[in-house]
Amino acid sequence: MDVGIVGVQISSHNEVFGKTVRDAVYECTKELLQNLGIDRNDIDTIVTASSDYYQGISCSNSYYFEAAASYLKDATKVEGNSIHAFIYALMRVLSGHFDTALVLAVTKASEIPQISTLTHISSDPFYQRPVGICDVTAAALQATKYMKERGAKEEDFAEVCVKNLKNAFYNEKAYRKMLITVEDVLNSPYVATPIRELECPAHCDGVVALLIARREKVKEICNGYIEPAWIAGVGWGSDPYFLGDRDLIKSGGLRKASEMAFKMAKIENPVKDIDVAEITDTFAHQELLWFENIFSESGVDAIRNGLTTIDGDLPVNPSGGSLATNPPVAAGLLRVAEAALQIMNAAGAHQVADAEVALAHQAYGNAGQHHAVVVLRR
Amino acid sequence: MEDVRVLTGYISLTYQWVLSPTDARFFDELKNKRIMGTKCPKCGRVLVPARKFCPRCFVDTTEWVEVSDEGVIVTSTLIGEKLRFEGQPIEPPYGLAIIKLDGADVGFSHFIGGIDFSDPEKAIEKMKPGTRVKAVWNEKREGKITDIKYFKPLE
Amino acid sequence: MRRVAVIGVGQTKHGKRNDVNYPELVYEAVKRALEHADITIGDVDAIVTGSMPAPMEGTNDPQLWLTDALGGYLKPLMRVATCGSTGISLAHSAYYHVASGLFDVVMAVGMEKMYENDPQGTMTTVAEPFYQRIFTAGAPGIFAQQCNAYIHRYDIPKEKLREAAAEVSVRNHLDALKNPYAHIRVKITVEDVLNSPIVSYPVRLLDLCPISDGACAVIFASEDFVKKAKIDKVAWVKGLSYAGDEHNLGDKDLVNWESAIKVARETYKMAGIENPIKEIDVAEIYNPFTYQEILYYELFGFCKPGEGYKLVLEGVVTKDGEIACDPSGGVLCTNPIGATGLIRVAEAALQIMGEASNQVDGCETALAHAMGGVNQFNGLMILGR
Numbered sequence: 001m002d003v004g005i006v007g008v009q010i011s012s013h014n015e016v017f018g019k020t021v022r023d024a025v026y027e028c029t030k031e032l033l034q035n036l037g038i039d040r041n042d043i044d045t046i047v048t049a050s051s052d053y054y055q056g057i058s059c060s061n062s063y064y065f066e067a068a069a070s071y072l073k074d075a076t077k078v079e080g081n082s083i084h085a086f087i088y089a090l091m092r093v094l095s096g097h098f099d100t101a102l103v104l105a106v107t108k109a110s111e112i113p114q115i116s117t118l119t120h121i122s123s124d125p126f127y128q129r130p131v132g133i134c135d136v137t138a139a140a141l142q143a144t145k146y147m148k149e150r151g152a153k154e155e156d157f158a159e160v161c162v163k164n165l166k167n168a169f170y171n172e173k174a175y176r177k178m179l180i181t182v183e184d185v186l187n188s189p190y191v192a193t194p195i196r197e198l199e200c201p202a203h204c205d206g207v208v209a210l211l212i213a214r215r216e217k218v219k220e221i222c223n224g225y226i227e228p229a230w231i232a233g234v235g236w237g238s239d240p241y242f243l244g245d246r247d248l249i250k251s252g253g254l255r256k257a258s259e260m261a262f263k264m265a266k267i268e269n270p271v272k273d274i275d276v277a278e279i280t281d282t283f284a285h286q287e288l289l290w291f292e293n294i295f296s297e298s299g300v301d302a303i304r305n306g307l308t309t310i311d312g313d314l315p316v317n318p319s320g321g322s323l324a325t326n327p328p329v330a331a332g333l334l335r336v337a338e339a340a341l342q343i344m345n346a347a348g349a350h351q352v353a354d355a356e357v358a359l360a361h362q363a364y365g366n367a368g369q370h371h372a373v374v375v376l377r378r
Numbered sequence: 379m380e381d382v383r384v385l386t387g388y389i390s391l392t393y394q395w396v397l398s399p400t401d402a403r404f405f406d407e408l409k410n411k412r413i414m415g416t417k418c419p420k421c422g423r424v425l426v427p428a429r430k431f432c433p434r435c436f437v438d439t440t441e442w443v444e445v446s447d448e449g450v451i452v453t454s455t456l457i458g459e460k461l462r463f464e465g466q467p468i469e470p471p472y473g474l475a476i477i478k479l480d481g482a483d484v485g486f487s488h489f490i491g492g493i494d495f496s497d498p499e500k501a502i503e504k505m506k507p508g509t510r511v512k513a514v515w516n517e518k519r520e521g522k523i524t525d526i527k528y529f530k531p532l533e
Numbered sequence: 534m535r536r537v538a539v540i541g542v543g544q545t546k547h548g549k550r551n552d553v554n555y556p557e558l559v560y561e562a563v564k565r566a567l568e569h570a571d572i573t574i575g576d577v578d579a580i581v582t583g584s585m586p587a588p589m590e591g592t593n594d595p596q597l598w599l600t601d602a603l604g605g606y607l608k609p610l611m612r613v614a615t616c617g618s619t620g621i622s623l624a625h626s627a628y629y630h631v632a633s634g635l636f637d638v639v640m641a642v643g644m645e646k647m648y649e650n651d652p653q654g655t656m657t658t659v660a661e662p663f664y665q666r667i668f669t670a671g672a673p674g675i676f677a678q679q680c681n682a683y684i685h686r687y688d689i690p691k692e693k694l695r696e697a698a699a700e701v702s703v704r705n706h707l708d709a710l711k712n713p714y715a716h717i718r719v720k721i722t723v724e725d726v727l728n729s730p731i732v733s734y735p736v737r738l739l740d741l742c743p744i745s746d747g748a749c750a751v752i753f754a755s756e757d758f759v760k761k762a763k764i765d766k767v768a769w770v771k772g773l774s775y776a777g778d779e780h781n782l783g784d785k786d787l788v789n790w791e792s793a794i795k796v797a798r799e800t801y802k803m804a805g806i807e808n809p810i811k812e813i814d815v816a817e818i819y820n821p822f823t824y825q826e827i828l829y830y831e832l833f834g835f836c837k838p839g840e841g842y843k844l845v846l847e848g849v850v851t852k853d854g855e856i857a858c859d860p861s862g863g864v865l866c867t868n869p870i871g872a873t874g875l876i877r878v879a880e881a882a883l884q885i886m887g888e889a890s891n892q893v894d895g896c897e898t899a900l901a902h903a904m905g906g907v908n909q910f911n912g913l914m915i916l917g918r
Contacts, residue, residue, distance in 0.1 A: 018382050020663075052614075053593045056389060058586035058658040059616035062780050062906040072795060074775045076622050077615055079583075080594055084611040088626060095632035096534045111384075116463035122593035125395045126554075127427050130523050131487050132457070132467045137474050140455035141487075148453070148507045192474070193456040193502050234635075236609040240433045241600050244426075244476050244485035248453065252607050260609070365597040370610065387662045393591040395649050398554040430557050433601030436574045 001264070002215040003093050004228035005340045005376070007036045009209045012173040013325070016205035017110060021055060025106050026067035028207040032102075033069070036211060036221055043211070044098035046075035047089040049082035049105035051329045053118050056111065068104050081364035082332035083372035086210065087234045093214055100213040105330035109203035115328055119366055124241075133243065136200065138366035139283040140192035142248045146285055147194060149249055150292075152300045154194055157284040158185035159303050161199050161323060164281060167310055168320030170349035175325040176202035199284035199323070206327030208334045229343035232357070233267070233375040235260025243367060254293040254363070254371040265375040267357070270295050271314060274375070276342050276352045277359040278335040281321040286368060290361060291316060294373065310352070318342070318350045332362030336374050343376045403442070404428040405521035413513070413526075415482050417441040423483035427523075447513035448532075449479035454490060454505045456498055471495040473505050477529055491528030504531050536756040537631045538767035539916065540638075541570020542879035547747030547867045548716040555590060555646045556602035559748045562872075563604055563642060566750035572762070574604040577752070578636035581611055581626040583619040584644050584871030589655045603642055616659060617819070618905025619643055620749070620874020621775070621912035627753040628770055628914075637758040643876075644748035645869035652744050652870075659907055665782065672821065673741065675907055677733035679787040680824040686788045687839030695735065697842035698823035699726035702739050702865060704851060705820070709862025711891040716745040717866040726823075735824075742821035747869030749876045768885035768916040771898070772804030775912040782907055793832040793904075793911040800913040801834070806898070810835045810849070813915075815857045815884045815899040817877035821864045829902070830858075852893055860884070860891040874903025874912070881916050 009032035016024040033039055048068055050060040057063045061070075061077035068075065078085040082105040089101035109115060120134035146152050162182055168174035180198070188197040213221060218228050237256030239246050258270075267273045279294065281287035288299030291308070302308045308316035317323075319338040322331050339360035341347040360374045397405065400416070404427050407414045415424040416439035418432035424443050431438050454475035461470055473490030490505045492514060505511075511529035519525035543565025550558055567574060580603050587593045596603075596612035603610065615622040620643045627641035653672070660666040684691060703723055709715035721739060729738040759767055776792040776799075778785045785791075797809075806812045816833070820826035827841035835856065836844050844850050850858040859865070861880040864873050881899035883889040889896075898917045904910060 022661075051594070052586040052588065052658075056387070056658075057661050058588060058655065059614075059906050060586075062616065062659060062777075062909055063661050065777050065780050065909065070777055071779060072776050072791060075777055076613060076625070076775065079587075079612045079614050080596055081611070088611065088613070088629070091629045091633035091635060094634060095629050097629075097632070114463045116461070117465050118593055120463060120465055121591070122597055124592060124598050125393070126397075126401055127523050128487050130467055131489055132474060133487050134463065136461055137455060137457060140457075141453045141474065141476055144455055144507060145453035189460050190456065190458040190498065191461045192458060193498065195455075197460055236611070237607055238600050238605045238610045240606060241598055242484070243487055244452070244478070245433060245601075248476075256607050257609075365594065369597055369600065385662060387666075389588060389658055391588055391591065391650060391654055393650050395591070396551050396554055396646070398557050399552065400557070401554055431560055431602070434606050436604045436606070 001231050003090055003212055004218045004230045005210050005212050006218055006221045006226060006228050007032050007211040008337045008340050010173045010334065010337055011207040013175040013204040013206060016108060016207055021106055021108055022064045022067045024207050025064040025104065028209045029067065029069050029104065032209045032211060038221060040069045042100060043069055043102045044100045045092050046070045046073055046102045047078060047085045049078045049085035049329060049333060050107065051079050054107050054112055054329050064106065069102060081362050081370045081372050082330055083336055083360065083362045083374060084236065086333060086336050086374065087236060087372065089212055090231055090234060093212060099217045100211060102209065102211055103333065104209040105333035106207045107327040107329040108205040109328055110205050115203050122366065133366060135366055136192050136195065138243055140195045141243060142367045143194050143285040145248050146289055150300055152285065152288065154186060155182055156288060156300050156303050157199055158182040160281060160284040160287045161185045163309055164317050164321045164323040167318050167350060168324035171319050172348065174320045175204040177324065195283055201282045201322045201326035202324055203326050203328060206325065206330050206334065208330050208337045210337055210340065227344045229340040229376040232377040233261035233265030236372040239369045241369065248367060249289065251293045251368065251371065254290060257371045257373045258294045261373040261375050267375065271297055274314060274357050274359050275355045276318060277314060277316045278319060278338045279316055279361045280335065280363045281317055281323050282326065284323060286363065287316060287321065290363060294361060315352050318352055332364065332372065335360040335362050339376050343378050398430065400428055400430045408525040409519040409521050411515050413445050413447055413479060415443045415445050417443055424481060425484055426479060426482040426486050443481065445479045445481035449477050449511060451505060451507050451509045451511055452476040452478050452485045453507050456495065456501055475505060475529065477511060488526060489528040492530035535632045535634060536769060537628050537753055538759055538769045539751055539882040540754045540759065540764050540767050541566050541752040542882055543569055543750045544714045544876060544879060545748045546714055547745045547869055549648050550746035556599055558646060558746060559599050559602040559642060559644050562748035562750045566640065566752050570752045577604060577638050577640050579609040579630050579639045580605050580642065581613055581623055581630065581639065582642045583612055583614040583623050585616065586655060588658060589650060589652065590646050591650060615910055616905035617870055618874055618903040618910040618912050619871050620877065621901065621903035621914060623875050624751060624878045624914050625773055625775060625912065628773060631753050631755050637755045638752065640750055640752045641875060642748065642750040643872035643874065645871040646746045647744040647869065648746055673733040673736055676822045676825055677736045679908060680735060683788045683828055689839055689842065694842045695727065697827060697845035698740055699723040700845050701823040701826050702726045705859055705863045705865040708860050708891050709866035712862045713890060715862045715867045717743050736822060740823040742864045742868040745867055745869040747867065747872050749872040749879050751875055751879050766886040768882040770914060771917040772800040772915040773913060774799035777910045780909065785908065787908055790832050793829065796911050796913045797833045800915055804915040809833060810855050813856055813898050813900050814896040815860060815881060815893050817859055817861060817881045817901045819864055819874065819877060819903045820859055821868060826858065857893045860893060877901040877903060878914055885916050885918060
């Protein structure tokens with residue numbers, strides 16, 4: 001595919017916290033454009049990702065429209081898995097109608113009701129909402145099953161936590177950074193068994209923006225100074241809605257998404273071919289669970305054998321993942337941004353050496369229902 | 379929020395969600411202490427709660443089937459004191475599970491109750507996956523999913 | 534660039550649907566679209582769906598709950614939402630899914646279930662809470678302000694405009710009687726409109742759209758698929774464009790409406806249209822308010838600014854005139870908002886295919902339009918043979 005990411009701009013929690021959504025979107029977009037030495041006129045189309053309930057302002061992109069450089073432009077909004085916004089922008093460029101596209105996602109957890117309340121009301125009113133199905137409880141049901149079927153232990157989940165919160169120290173944009181032990185995690189109280197308080201996502205504020213462009217434009221913008229991240233493959237897929245209708249461990253939707261992305265990227269041996277992965281770890285056990293579905297290899301073994309540590313053969317979440325930084329809806333695009341930084345050799349202190357192929361993944365919805373996978377290449 | 383000037387507001391909207399004939403029948407049967415599923419003519423699965431169409435085959439279900447009010451826990455969790463959110467249906471601690479009733483091909487979510495939650499370790503053991511459970515009904519039933527009070531683990 | 538066509542459409546009976554829940558409503562439209570296109574759900578490669586802000590139905594991220602009803606099992610599915618213009622954004626998204634080369638068959642589905650809540654209460658939450666929300670009196674307040682600005686700008690004779698608006702209402706309602714899916718199906722007269730109660734001056738009750746439950750599905754396919762499956766009745770996408778103005782109501786010129794003028798210019802350019810009123814046979818304009826339909830004639834270049842009312846009074850915008858506007862009965866008679874913009878595309882497609890309930894003979898070029906936000910977004914799509 002001849003489309004690449006030429007610019008990435010992540011606004012950390014501290015940079016967004018004291019600003020309105022509109023101003024935060026403006027600052028992030030402005031900085032991205034400045035760093036690339038381009039202006040609003042160089043952006044042909046815009047796809048943003050935000051969610052009305054997660055903003056308290058309906059038709060959420062209406063409010064920050066101009067702030068995302070969209071005045072009088074063909075700009076649209078995706079709700080849900082923010083990697084979809086990235087993929088939709090890609091399709092717009094692939095169509096030939098647009099040469100460049102700005103992709104942006106924003107969520108301010110600090111301004112809105114508790115995330116569990118908002119995910120609770122994504123449960124249908126008749127069957128799942130009255131019994132309290134929300135992000136935490138659905139994840140807990142899933143984690144219990146994972147332990148039973150795959151022999152995963154609480155220690156394995158705690159290791160993910162320890163790894164990611166430590167990785168976060170090397171990421172200046174990360175929100176929660178902690179040096180803890182497995183014991184610390186296992187001593188934190190249960191929120192819903194077997195999930196411990198420390199294994200829950202670190203909800204925060206964030207804005208993420210990327211600029212993608214067709215090959216000729218990539219050359220023009222990068223001008224020899226920027227290493228672009230070429231989009232090698234994308235895939236997305238869905239599981240049924242009701243928790244009881246799903247396997248919860250084997251995700252058909254994620255398998256479909258992964259297969260689509262790998263086929264497009266011509267990847268035959270994912271574990272070998274991929275150098276670094278940013279996988280949604282909204283709840284600690286999910287990093288292992290999704291790893292397994294994506295790579296068709298045991299997630300439990302991966303964490304036990306050190307495969308996915310920062311020094312391992314396939315580092316997962318060198319950024320610290322959602323356990324460190326979770327602007328709820330924007331988190332998906334953040335995975336793509338972090339994966340892109342790896343390819344672009346711009347991840348700073350959390351750069352994985354020789355990252356030639358990177359994978360980004362997001363699971364959206366209680367217990368992860370809508371999955372999206374992106375493969376980037378140097 | 380500390381140190382940041384804010385405008386506090388509320389979005390309060392009232393909803394009246396329609397019960398389709400499928401939902402209405404399912405809930406009416408609950409009043410009679412009967413749990414109903416519908417069968418997909420293509421894959422043959424019995425779906426609980428009753429559904430108008432099969433999500434996998436994308437065809438209308440054809441038969442109504444009564445399933446047992448007894449079944450097995452597919453997975454479960456004990457909600458602790460630490461999980462509190464606006465709109466939470468009941469106060470922790472309480473048990474939540476996906477239960478596959480005898481006769482159904484899929485599970486559905488509901489509460490686990492009738493056990494002592496004060497000792498989490500013991501409680502988790504009593505409601506672990508594979509445990510058989512039976513519905514405990516509310517005295518007064520209104521045609522809602524909560525007409526089933528909870529599912530109680532069988533000894 | 535890859536050619537893309539509409540190969541099938543499906544709609545629910547729109548109105549007050551107490552016989553179905555939200556997923557079942559969607560299922561009805563999807564089944565009908567598959568039947569119309571003569572394909573199965575297995576032939577659909579990807580799905581894009583959308584509706585008004587989730588507070589409208591009170592379930593967050595409704596695309597998750599509706600996955601099954603959309604036929605989304607295992608499939609790539611995404612939600613695109615731009616308020617009132619959602620329907621046209623869905624059509625655009627499905628078009629780009631196919632035009633990108635990644636898929637051959639993509640279904641767009643829009644839906645709304647408005648009787649379970651207070652829609653005006655929901656729509657008020659579109660305005661940001663700091664400056665505008667308390668002054669937002671739902672949609673009628675906004676559009677009435679636009680209308681008064683319009684009258685003032687061009688010094689339009691008020692009586693004539695009122696009469697034209699009433700005729701627009703009568704025409705749409707009469708046409709809806711021919712549409713088996715339409716919500717409001719009543720025969721009214723110009724007097725009825727002129728005497729109906731004031732909602733927000735000068736807009737009266739019969740100048741306004743209803744709220745409706747409903748869903749619509751439109752299936753887009755690549756030229757390759759059309760050829761392979763030997764589909765003979767299709768509507769090709771000839772042009773499309775979308776643009777947005779500023780959020781703050783006061784920042785925008787509501788009369789010389791920039792986004793509407795821009796998308797018309799760009800879509801016509803893509804479709805090779807130079808004289809819209811002559812070259813377009815049917816225009817399914819987003820018309821929740823009579824006055825706004827008239828303003829759109831001008832913005833879309835059918836006539837000079839300030840002269841829209843003349844097109845009505847001279848019978849130009851009827852089936853027997855130069856360009857048939859909203860022969861389906863329009864938004865004025867059917868408005869399940871998340872589906873509404875997509876219904877415009879569906880009706881335009883049916884006109885091209887020769888299968889519309891109120892068919893315009895020899896329709897070769899049709900325009901579909903939707904507007905969204907607080908007078909903020911405009912999107913167009915032109916279909917042809």
